[in-house]
Amino acid sequence: MPNPKRRxxxxxxxxxxxxxxxxxxxxxxxxxxxxxxxxxRVCPHCGQYKGREVVEVVAE
Incomplete structure:
Protein backbone atom coordinates (compact mmCIF):
# COMPACT_ATOMS: atom_id res chain seq x y z
CA MET A 1 0.00 0.00 0.00
CA PRO A 2 1.43 3.37 -0.93
CA ASN A 3 1.73 5.81 1.92
CA PRO A 4 2.04 9.59 1.72
CA LYS A 5 5.62 10.77 1.90
CA ARG A 6 4.69 14.17 3.34
CA ARG A 7 1.77 15.40 5.40
CA ARG A 41 -40.26 9.15 -10.91
CA VAL A 42 -43.73 7.98 -9.89
CA CYS A 43 -45.37 10.26 -7.36
CA PRO A 44 -45.32 8.45 -3.99
CA HIS A 45 -48.49 10.25 -2.84
CA CYS A 46 -50.89 9.58 -5.72
CA GLY A 47 -49.03 6.92 -7.76
CA GLN A 48 -49.26 8.76 -11.07
CA TYR A 49 -46.62 9.32 -13.72
CA LYS A 50 -47.18 11.35 -16.90
CA GLY A 51 -50.92 11.56 -16.24
CA ARG A 52 -51.45 7.81 -15.83
CA GLU A 53 -51.90 5.84 -12.63
CA VAL A 54 -48.91 3.52 -12.56
CA VAL A 55 -48.88 2.40 -8.93
CA GLU A 56 -51.92 1.77 -6.80
CA VAL A 57 -51.48 3.70 -3.54
CA VAL A 58 -53.00 2.17 -0.42
CA ALA A 59 -54.78 4.73 1.78
CA GLU A 60 -53.42 4.61 5.31
Whole structure:
Protein backbone atom coordinates (compact mmCIF):
# COMPACT_ATOMS: atom_id res chain seq x y z
CA MET A 1 0.00 0.00 0.00
CA PRO A 2 1.43 3.37 -0.93
CA ASN A 3 1.73 5.81 1.92
CA PRO A 4 2.04 9.59 1.72
CA LYS A 5 5.62 10.77 1.90
CA ARG A 6 4.69 14.17 3.34
CA ARG A 7 1.77 15.40 5.40
CA UNK A 8 -1.05 17.15 3.52
CA UNK A 9 -1.78 20.67 4.68
CA UNK A 10 -5.15 21.71 6.12
CA UNK A 11 -5.85 23.80 3.03
CA UNK A 12 -5.20 20.94 0.66
CA UNK A 13 -7.38 18.61 2.73
CA UNK A 14 -10.27 21.08 2.94
CA UNK A 15 -9.96 21.92 -0.77
CA UNK A 16 -10.31 18.24 -1.61
CA UNK A 17 -13.30 17.88 0.71
CA UNK A 18 -15.06 20.98 -0.63
CA UNK A 19 -17.29 18.85 -2.89
CA UNK A 20 -18.10 16.13 -0.35
CA UNK A 21 -21.15 17.88 1.12
CA UNK A 22 -24.53 16.29 0.46
CA UNK A 23 -26.68 18.13 -2.05
CA UNK A 24 -30.40 18.56 -1.62
CA UNK A 25 -32.36 16.55 -4.18
CA UNK A 26 -34.11 18.54 -6.88
CA UNK A 27 -37.85 18.29 -6.39
CA UNK A 28 -40.69 19.13 -8.73
CA UNK A 29 -44.40 19.46 -8.12
CA UNK A 30 -46.74 16.62 -9.03
CA UNK A 31 -49.28 17.97 -11.54
CA UNK A 32 -52.01 15.75 -10.09
CA UNK A 33 -51.77 16.14 -6.30
CA UNK A 34 -49.33 19.10 -6.13
CA UNK A 35 -47.05 17.31 -3.66
CA UNK A 36 -43.25 17.47 -4.07
CA UNK A 37 -41.74 14.53 -5.94
CA UNK A 38 -38.45 13.54 -7.54
CA UNK A 39 -38.41 14.30 -11.29
CA UNK A 40 -38.90 11.35 -13.69
CA ARG A 41 -40.26 9.15 -10.91
CA VAL A 42 -43.73 7.98 -9.89
CA CYS A 43 -45.37 10.26 -7.36
CA PRO A 44 -45.32 8.45 -3.99
CA HIS A 45 -48.49 10.25 -2.84
CA CYS A 46 -50.89 9.58 -5.72
CA GLY A 47 -49.03 6.92 -7.76
CA GLN A 48 -49.26 8.76 -11.07
CA TYR A 49 -46.62 9.32 -13.72
CA LYS A 50 -47.18 11.35 -16.90
CA GLY A 51 -50.92 11.56 -16.24
CA ARG A 52 -51.45 7.81 -15.83
CA GLU A 53 -51.90 5.84 -12.63
CA VAL A 54 -48.91 3.52 -12.56
CA VAL A 55 -48.88 2.40 -8.93
CA GLU A 56 -51.92 1.77 -6.80
CA VAL A 57 -51.48 3.70 -3.54
CA VAL A 58 -53.00 2.17 -0.42
CA ALA A 59 -54.78 4.73 1.78
CA GLU A 60 -53.42 4.61 5.31
Missing amino acids: HSKKRTSTRRAHDALKQPGLSECPNCHEPKVPH
